[in-house]
Amino acid sequence: MDFKDYYKILGVEPTADDKAIKASYRKLARKYHPDVSKEAGAEEKFKEANEAYEVLKSPEKRAEYDELRKYGQQGRPFQPPPGWQSRAGAGAGAGGFGGEDMGDFSDFFSSIFGGRAQQGGRARSTGRRGQDVEMELAIFLEETLATESKQVSFKVPQYNPAGQRMADITKTLNVKIPAGVVDGERIRLKGQGAPGVAGGENGDLYLIIRLAPHPQFDVEGHDLIITVPLAPWEAALGAKVAVPTLTGKINLTIRPDSQTGQRLRVKGNGLLDKKGQRGDLYAQIKVVMPSSTDEATKALWQALADKAAFDPRAQWSK
Template sequence: MEFKDYYALLGVEPEADEATIKTAYRRLARKYHPDISQEKDAEARFKEVAEAWQVLKDPDKRADYDQLRAMRSQQGGRGPFEAPPGWQPSDGGGFDPSDAGFSDFFESLFSGARQGGRGGSASGRRGRDVEIDLPVFLEDTVSSETKPISFRLPEYNQYGELIGEATKSLNVKIPAGVTDGERIRLKGQGTAGVGDMPAGDVYLRIRLVPHPLFDVEGHNLIVTVPLAPWEAALGTKVEVPTLTTPINLSIPAHSQNGKKLRIAGKGLPSKAGQGDLFVLLKVVMPPATSDDINQLWEQLAEKASFDPRAQWSR
């Protein structure tokens, strides 16, 4: 496995004092924390930085690490790394819940402590919570739907060591009226606890899938309806799609482009009642025109004597 240079990861000198290391960690944590950072590999970078911090903040762990680092540089400091035979970390310290998911390098140096050392994990640990994005179609939010979901969960042994991954499948009832970003808690469906401790929870984070026709604004829906210029001028009847069955809508004569018509109760369900559907009119020019049609436009131009930019000249 690869030897990790924790000092380089934090961008500090190996002689750096605790305060310098803490400052470096804080700065990098703010830069790469996945909740904050927009950088592509933020999560991986943050894990590395957190791992380095976990070791260097702890005087015992840091001393162990420094010892191995010195040994390694005496041996030339190249090639894959193996922990020396019989290696035992000196602190033997208890399990830190934030350790999980660190590199094999970290595990090989510091996980021995969990099995034999004082504290260990014999007292148990609550299972981990898992957060999963659940894409939901708008159509599915109108009524309560049962959706099959499956996800991968890390598996730990009785010492709290990562031993693999397992796929878990569940049927989940998605309550009507869920909104984008809402979280649904599935109690006890996360990773199993260690010892007598309960399993963690699964949080489903609802992600409304963008719809080809409808836009969402709170609990209201917006549908853009294209109209020919003469339909907007003379009025017409249009069949408008809704999330359930289409409805016939009268477009009044002289409707302006961008006008919004409200259809009550055809939006998304919510705790406060049913949202509305807004129909947004979009006047669209016909594509190619023949000479005949051009003549008609010319006639219209003469008769209407309409200046759409009248406000500009003021």
């Protein structure tokens, strides 16, 4: 089953409003309607446009799809993340342009929203929905680049059929951290909260992402900042310095006459963004003096000062 990017199918941006989505859908539906179009594959394109509009015209379905879109790319094999359970359901109002029904929606649609759209909406459970669970999830910067799932354990409240509180249980899930997560972001895992009462749907699990402080890197958006200490002679003469990154060390060239506070950009060694592309690493230079010197070293510093005749505060007198 391949992932379907409904925004690309309709030719709109993910930020498009309802008016733009409807206009684009109508344009495609007229173009590919089987009664008028002679283009090859028109019927299939008409079906795709119908399906895309069925999802994006509904605020509830669109909100769920936007969350799911983090996990897939157009035309690539796709599996819903663990615990995915659509709250929108199949929804109402099938048929698309002119009320036509071009047959069942795709396997992708069915796996996410529970089958083809049907007239008249869906039956609603008379039971009570389960309680949502919220927890903070601390992750290391290195884990944001990992492809492996992260094991998460949390307490889930339990209720008997009469709605009375019972002892909590501990639930464990393997969670794939989506690319581009930032500190404080909320990730919803559908149906992984408390079970519903009397047939009601399960609550959801909300993970609040907390990026653990790193001993070497500061975070600015999807970029990383690392302070690179240099001896005075390294800054003056230039040097090759081994600098750590999240995936190993790189050799950084320090040019002669470098200054404290100067930043050197190392492209593509930052954090992932929502599109799966990495930000940059900025190496910020900091000139550091030796902690102690003997008399012979002090004499060399004095000779250097006399030779250089350099006044770093000369601009104050201007």
